[in-house]
Amino acid sequence: MAKFTSYIGKRLPTDVTEKLGELREKEVNFLAKEVYESMRQNQDAADKLDRPSCQDTGVIQYFLTAGSNFPLLGELEEILLGATQGATKDGPLRHNAVETFVEKNTGTNTGSKIPWLDWEIVPGDDSVIIDVYMAGGGCTLPGAAKVLMPGQGYEGVAEFVFDVITSRGVNACPPLLVGVGVSTSAETAARLSKKAILRPVTSRHSNDNAALMEELLTDGLNELGLGPQGLTGNNSVMGVNIESSARHPSTIGVAVSTGCWAHRRGKIKINADMSYEIISHKGFTL
Amino acid sequence: MKKILTTPIKDEDLESLNIGDVVYLTGTLVTCRDVAHRRLIELGRELPVNLEGGAIFHAGPIVRQKENGEYEMVSIGPTTSMRMEKFEKEFIKRTGVKLIVGKGGMGPETQEGCVENKAVHAIFPGGCAVLAATQVEKIEAAEWTDLGMPETLWVNRVKEFGPLIISIDTKGKNLIEENKAVFNEKKKPILERINQQIRFIK
Numbered sequence: 001m002a003k004f005t006s007y008i009g010k011r012l013p014t015d016v017t018e019k020l021g022e023l024r025e026k027e028v029n030f031l032a033k034e035v036y037e038s039m040r041q042n043q044d045a046a047d048k049l050d051r052p053s054c055q056d057t058g059v060i061q062y063f064l065t066a067g068s069n070f071p072l073l074g075e076l077e078e079i080l081l082g083a084t085q086g087a088t089k090d091g092p093l094r095h096n097a098v099e100t101f102v103e104k105n106t107g108t109n110t111g112s113k114i115p116w117l118d119w120e121i122v123p124g125d126d127s128v129i130i131d132v133y134m135a136g137g138g139c140t141l142p143g144a145a146k147v148l149m150p151g152q153g154y155e156g157v158a159e160f161v162f163d164v165i166t167s168r169g170v171n172a173c174p175p176l177l178v179g180v181g182v183s184t185s186a187e188t189a190a191r192l193s194k195k196a197i198l199r200p201v202t203s204r205h206s207n208d209n210a211a212l213m214e215e216l217l218t219d220g221l222n223e224l225g226l227g228p229q230g231l232t233g234n235n236s237v238m239g240v241n242i243e244s245s246a247r248h249p250s251t252i253g254v255a256v257s258t259g260c261w262a263h264r265r266g267k268i269k270i271n272a273d274m275s276y277e278i279i280s281h282k283g284f285t286l
Numbered sequence: 287m288k289k290i291l292t293t294p295i296k297d298e299d300l301e302s303l304n305i306g307d308v309v310y311l312t313g314t315l316v317t318c319r320d321v322a323h324r325r326l327i328e329l330g331r332e333l334p335v336n337l338e339g340g341a342i343f344h345a346g347p348i349v350r351q352k353e354n355g356e357y358e359m360v361s362i363g364p365t366t367s368m369r370m371e372k373f374e375k376e377f378i379k380r381t382g383v384k385l386i387v388g389k390g391g392m393g394p395e396t397q398e399g400c401v402e403n404k405a406v407h408a409i410f411p412g413g414c415a416v417l418a419a420t421q422v423e424k425i426e427a428a429e430w431t432d433l434g435m436p437e438t439l440w441v442n443r444v445k446e447f448g449p450l451i452i453s454i455d456t457k458g459k460n461l462i463e464e465n466k467a468v469f470n471e472k473k474k475p476i477l478e479r480i481n482q483q484i485r486f487i488k
Contacts, residue, residue: 034308034449035411042414046361055347055361055415092360094348095435105434138366138389138412155481162477166469170462171366171390173412209486216483220476224469229412230390231451232465262413 002086056136067125294339346436363415391462
């Protein structure tokens with residue numbers, strides 16, 4: 001897991017690389033093309049020199065979908081703490097854990113509740129799927145949640161998404177992957193919005209209305225033409241993914257999380273016999 | 287042909303530059319971000335580096351210390367410049383810095399500072415941190431290392447560092463603010479159209 005954590009800071013997942021290639025092809029603006037060219041050179045250099053492609057390697061987060069019968073269920077927390085420490089040395093990763101209130105950088109990327117773990121338990125299953133996520137401060141800053149009144153409807157949700165992206169998304173290294181959570185309260189929507197950007201760039205919500213809204217928001221944000229780095233261009237986003245839950249009839253909780261163009265996440269499945277499959281990066285083995 | 291700025295930068299080097307121009311930097315580039323700005327402006331501490339005619343980089347790099355004690359630049363991309371907006375006008379005035387490199391736009395205070403003291407803000411493409419590291423020839427010094435790796439003032443010797451896209455020029459024009467105004471103008475009709483199609487509550 002240390003090796004995998006370190007690896008995802010150096011090479012983008014297959015779906016993101018493909019989408020960026022597609023957007024680069026479509027671009028016609030001078031400054032935007034200049035920036036796409038720098039991005040391409042950067043990923044080549046990171047690959048060749050085996051270095052983190054962006055200096056901000058984030059506060060490490062692990063999203064676990066764990067079978068209740070996975071043999072190392074009880075050890076996972078300690079394993080992932082060790083993985084973070086190992087990746088910090090081997091990557092190397094930037095030291096990004098500042099102990100709150102003490103206001104000291106721990107120098108290890110570990111600290112109170114860090115690495116951050118998010119758990120979902122699958123009854124009876126004996127494998128674990130781990131999403132590793134590494135986001136810089138830049139694309140974390142636009143994060144926002146709000147609880148709307150039902151009268152504001154899904155129209156209020158769309159307005160909230162547009163407001164966040166036009167005011168703060170510009171500085172978050174577009175083209176962005178936009179995650180939207182629609183739920184009851186601030187924190188449930190916020191968690192879902194983060195889960196949304198762990199989904200593949202081109203994936204669609206299983207509900208037809210939600211999938212329609214994903215497409216409308218994607219096309220609408222692209223029409224704004226933020227371009228790479230907000231310098232204007234033919235597109236703004238890699239996509240918009242919505243995750244939702246049933247909600248209280250009196251509220252619509254909405255939240256937005258953004259992933260920058262260097263959207264560094266990795267998905268690995270580990271089976272009970274410790275064999276593994278890397279889902280996010282085609283052709284990579286540990 | 288590449289337009290190259292060299293430190294120490296003079297007023298006349300900057301006067302002809304306009305927003306949207308692409309330049310490169312050769313000379314000294316010092317990383318300087320949140321806490322360093324706060325220490326100078328709010329806490330009144332003197333910066334340990336002379337920035338007269340100099341260039342700063344809003345960045346917190348990954349640096350590796352080699353066995354002989356020298357530092358190696360591994361990965362250094364720009365961080366969000368807007369976080370320094372609160373301090374930058376005063377920072378420009380106090381230090382005499384001429385070129386501020388970062389990511390995204392900055393606000394009206396920095397614009398004023400750029401006009402009054404003949405300075406510019408430029409954008410290095412965000413996330414392109416290895417590309418930037420390959421343009422750092424040497425880390426010449428490290429100051430305020432007590433702040434930890436991201437916040438230390440790393441004094442870099444750079445060669446043709448860029449592309450740097452001028453986002454605030456000495457006339458006070460602001461590229462990202464102008465772009466934002468366009469985005470906001472476009473927003474309303476797009477939303478009206480989308481909102482027709484998502485009235486799911488019936």
